[in-house]
Amino acid sequence: MNTLIKIGLGAGLLSLAACSSPPPDNPSHGTISITADESLEPMVESIYKAYEGVYPNTKFNVTFKPEQEAIATMLRDSARLVFSTRELNADEKAVLAREKIKYKSEFIATDGIALIVGRQNPDSLITVPELNDIFQGRITRWEQLKRGRQTGPIVLVFDNNNSSNLSFAIKQFQVTDFNKLKIFTVKSNKQVIEYVRKNPTALGFIGVNWISDGDSPLAAELSKNLRVMGVSDQSDPGSIDDFFQPFQKNLGLKTYPLRRNVYVISREAHSGLGSGLINYIVRDVGGLLIEKSGLWPAKPYNREVFLEKY
Template identity: 60%
Template sequence: MTSRFLVLTGLIFGLVGCGNDKPPLDNPSQGSIVIAADESFQPLVTQLTSAYSGIYPNAHFKVVFKPEQQAINMMLHDSARLVFATRTLKPNEKGVLDQRNIKGATEKIATDGVALIINKANTDSLITMNELQSVFDGQIKLWGQLKEGNQTGPITLVFDNNNSSNLEFVLKTFNVKNVANLRIFTTHSNREVIDFVRKNPSALGFIGVNWISDSDEPLSLELAKDLRVMGVSAKPNPTKRDDYFQPFQEDLGMQRYPLRRPVYILSRETHPGLGGGLINYIARDAGSLIIGKLGLWPRIPYDRVINLTK
């Protein structure tokens, strides 16, 4: 009698399974999803997804690195589940999800900084926000025009991509409407910006700070060789070196570095899936340790409990 019941039960479940052509939904510990991210966050996203897959071997992430707008478009058109970006969705972008009855989610995970890098031969390592404004207004064109300047030649502004978050952030910060009269050069990646600056003493490069801020990562140390990271002051007339700040962790967290920006994860997930599991790990679990290790400031620091015994 028992064996007959088990056979009938198996047949019923088999028939139900045959009638369902949909693949099983992913969940926080297993499945496969696509993530899109701005290329300036490549070291950060790579380490976070690798760490999560190390905890859950059946969790698989295909990460696509694109300029920020292209990455967001991938999510809007259902080609990616999550996006790592420096901004929230614009009203028209949110409308795309609303039309599909997708609520979506936005989670701030960190504070990042755009680092200004120069060739090691260039000792002009201090600059003010007012001077940067004049550079992007076209009033300052030469290194020698800077207050602390002793480098000769024109200032060449180097970015990773025409549509990158680095370029968009800087143009918005300095209210630049037209770049036609600026000496701007774009490459294809943050790494190429680093290589260009290393070879050109007159270059001023703009990169995501996580590319060079992980002191435990050999690649990060290698990329930072033969470069200087500029100190930036928000004061119009700084009088001492302490008035300048670099885009490293404490100055990001204490909001002293002027060219700081938020890091968000944007999601279109409609069920408790793998994307939500990754977000919880990053925002509320040990993922914040990785954010801190990369030199960024996590939104929610990871609590360490230390027991002291006699």
């Protein structure tokens, strides 16, 4: 009888232990998959690698994809987090609701779409009304721009058909008829840069963090033989001071017109490694890494300076 009681008690304890087993990851230990829009790759890479350096028992399996594909990867539970330049739409929210998944969306930075041309193109200034006319098919050649000195057809170059950069332009300029546009898509922001370098009539659209980190050898290499265009939201700017480039101060002061928000969206059901990474971004030095990438952090990292009198 005693033996039966002991066996029953042991089985009960094993069952209780199984029910209360800890999750496979936590903020300082474990491996998870995350994904991100490819235009944000330099910033995201700097963040997760820094986190792995602080917590060596963590590992992020990261894939960079066009934004629509990256969000779909998170929705089908092939990634715990997604870095995106937009919030989830109604259909995407419905997918998670059907699965009874409570997601979390955190605004982490302000990003900018950089307009780039090759060094052989003398034009470096453009207005938002002119961009609107380009995307509506009313301006098709460089010499039609008010300050245009380059000649030839304007070729709009984007990284991918499903990219955040193209989606931003379509929404910003309310594009409905693509037949009037000369659009060329490649496979990455890096390939946009390479194409623009070789084609003087190309106008490229990239995420600014690809060329804005002054300490990055890759950013320095990619920036060679490029011009970053200044953009004005005025129809008739009075001076060059009315044009702004997509760099940090102009993103923070909201003077650069082609800016957008960056979010990290999580479907994590427990306080795990994904939550640890988000807290690192919004409450720790993640804001400093975002700043170093050339974007404007939603929550800047506080730096305390102590002055001592000798």
